Structure formats: structure tokens, C-alpha cells
Amino acid sequence: xxxxxxxxxxxxxxxxxxxxxxxxxxxxxxxxxxxxxxxxxxxxxxxxxxxxxxxxxxxxxxxxxxxxxxxxxxxxxxxxxxxxxxxxxxxxxxxxxxxxxxxxxxxxxxxxxxxxxxxxxxxxxxxxxxxxxxxxxxxxxxxxxxxxxxxxxxxxxxxxxxxxxxxxxxxxxxxxxxxxxxxxxxxxxxxxxxxxxxxxxxxxxxxxxxxxxxxxxxxxxxxx
Numbered sequence: 001x002x003x004x005x006x007x008x009x010x011x012x013x014x015x016x017x018x019x020x021x022x023x024x025x026x027x028x029x030x031x032x033x034x035x036x037x038x039x040x041x042x043x044x045x046x047x048x049x050x051x052x053x054x055x056x057x058x059x060x061x062x063x064x065x066x067x068x069x070x071x072x073x074x075x076x077x078x079x080x081x082x083x084x085x086x087x088x089x090x091x092x093x094x095x096x097x098x099x100x101x102x103x104x105x106x107x108x109x110x111x112x113x114x115x116x117x118x119x120x121x122x123x124x125x126x127x128x129x130x131x132x133x134x135x136x137x138x139x140x141x142x143x144x145x146x147x148x149x150x151x152x153x154x155x156x157x158x159x160x161x162x163x164x165x166x167x168x169x170x171x172x173x174x175x176x177x178x179x180x181x182x183x184x185x186x187x188x189x190x191x192x193x194x195x196x197x198x199x200x201x202x203x204x205x206x207x208x209x210x211x212x213x214x215x216x217x218x219x220x221x222x223x224x
Contacts, residue, residue, distance in 0.1 A: 035136035035153050051078035051201035056194050058086075063187035076201070081208035092210045097224075099210035107219040108210060133158055134166070144169050144178035145193055162186075 059070040073086035080095040090101045093113070100109045134155040144150040148171050155166035167181040181191045212218075 035138045050199070051076070051203045053077075053198045053201050053203075054194050055196045056192055058190065058192045061189050061191075076203055076207055078201070078203050078208070081203075081205070083203075083208050092208050094205070094208045101210070101215065101218060105219075106215075106217055107221055108215070110220060110222045110224060112224045133161070141172065142169065144171060146171075146178060148172065148178070150178050160185075 053074065053076050055072070055074050057070055057072050071086050073084065075085070076083040080093075082091075082093050084091040088103050090103070092099045096112060098111045098113055100111075101107070102109070134157055137154050137156070139152045139154045142150050142152050150172055151170045153168040153170060155168070157163060157165075162184055163182055164185050165183040167183075169178040169180070171178055177194060179191060179193045181189060183189050
């Protein structure tokens with residue numbers, strides 16, 4: 001049971017990581033047409049961000065599937081903090097502690113993510129260290145799902161890893177991200193598409209903390 005809870009927590013971290021890459025991984029340098037410059041300048045852009053909110057759709061497919069499972073959700077992010085809402089699960093992270101509320105079980109899993117886990121939830125940290133594990137290339141241009149022209153950026157791991165490739169689609173003129181696809185060695189492909197994005201939200205700190213008073217019947221499970 002404890003292992004299953006940890007798996008659920010890791011899935012939340014992975015989703016947050018995908019959204020982090022998508023929302024902050026490419027904005028600042030899209031016009032440079034150089035993949036490394038895009039990612040490096042994005043780290044600086046994220047440091048200066050005053051909070052964002054976004055809605056997204058995430059689809060997961062395995063080998064041979066034409067249509068995969070799709071989920072829609074919202075995310076609030078500021079600095080290291082985030083609040084993530086997807087069907088059945090709500091997650092708060094205040095920069096140190098993470099609370100993941102599972103509606104079906106009315107339970108809250110509490111964790112302190114490790115440094116390695118934070119690499120996938122902290123966009124600035126991920127972008128500062130991507131050169132250590134990936135090579136980046138600008139592979140061409142395409143049309144984004146919203147119909148706008150886009151640049152295609154690809155990240156390939158330097159060594160064998162669970163992730164075999166990351167594909168980013170960046171709006172050509174605005175510099176905003178359109179989609180990200182992560183391909184895994186087990187044949188599973190996960191794609192996240194942003195439908196609405198708002199910057200400069202500057203959320204209050206309590207947005208990223210589990211509101212205990214709102215969930216009086218929740219069972220708190222401390223996995224720290």
C-alpha cells in the first residue's frame with residue numbers, strides 16, 4: 001500500500017515536471033533559432049516570472065494505440081511552488097512539502113520531495129542542468145494545434161534512460177509553448193497541450209498549501 005502511494009506521488013511529480021517544461025522551458029529564446037539558447041534564456045525568464053495559471057490537456061498512449069487516455073486540468077505556479085488539479089487528485093507544493101489529495105480515498109499523502117524529484121518540478125533547476133543529461137537540437141518548423149507556426153525543439157538523453165526523447169513545439173512569433181511530448185523506453189508517449197495561459201498572476205503563498213479546514217474528513221498519510 002505504501003509503495004502504491006509513493007507511485008501516485010511520483011506520477012504527480014512527473015506531470016508537474018511536464019507542465020514545468022512546457023510552461024517555462026522555451027519562452028524567452030524562441031526567436032534565436034538555437035535550441036541551447038532557447039533553453040538557457042528560458043531559465044532566466046522563469047526566475048523573473050511573477051506566477052502563472054494555465055489549463056491543459058494531457059494524453060497518454062502506448063505502442064500501437066492511435067487514441068490514448070486524455071485528462072484535462074489546471075495548474076498554478078510561482079517560483080518553486082505549484083497547485084495542480086486533475087480529475088480525482090489535487091496537489092499542493094509550497095517549496096518544501098507536498099500534499100497530494102486523492103478524492104476517491106479521501107486521503108492526503110504528505111512528502112518532502114528529494115533533490116532529484118525537484119529537478120522535475122522546478123523549471124529553473126531543470127533548465128540549468130539539462131546540458132548534463134540531454135543534447136538539444138532545433139529540428140524544424142511545424143504548425144501547432146492552435147494553427148500557429150511553430151519551432152520544433154528536441155531533447156535527446158546523453159545516456160540510456162527511461163525517457164528516450166522530449167519534443168517541444170514553440171509558437172514561432174509569440175515564443176509561447178504549444179505542446180510537449182515525452183517518449184519513454186517502455187513505449188509510452190505522453191503529450192501535454194496548453195489551451196490557456198496567463199502570466200503575472202502573483203498568487204498568495206497559501207494557494208500552494210493544503211487547506212486542512214476544507215477537508216476535515218481526509219486521512220493524512222505522512223510519507224516523509
